[in-house]
Amino acid sequence: APVFAEARYSACLPENNAEGALVLTVRAWDADWGQNARVRYRLAEGRVRGAPLSSYVSVQAETG
Numbered sequence: 001a002p003v004f005a006e007a008r009y010s011a012c013l014p015e016n017n018a019e020g021a022l023v024l025t026v027r028a029w030d031a032d033w034g035q036n037a038r039v040r041y042r043l044a045e046g047r048v049r050g051a052p053l054s055s056y057v058s059v060q061a062e063t064g
Contacts, residue, residue, distance in 0.1 A: 002028040002039050023057060026064040039064075 004026065011024040030037045041064040046053040 002030045004028045028064065 005028065006026070009024055009026050013023060017023070026041065028039045028041075030039050040061045041059050042061060043053055043057065043059050048056055
């Protein structure tokens with residue numbers, strides 16, 4: 001299974017960030033080889049004030 005560099009990640013954001021602003025970077029590694037070592041990132045489903053979390057933030061699947 002992938003191992004994250006940190007056990008927990010958090011970020012404090014100022015209000016009204018510009019669209020596309022970097023919020024947080026996460027890192028994980030997998031000890032497997034080749035294609036099985038590839039790590040992809042995604043947000044867990046959630047809601048913020050009734051709207052999907054994905055309407056507020058996005059994740060670059062390849063880079064975290």
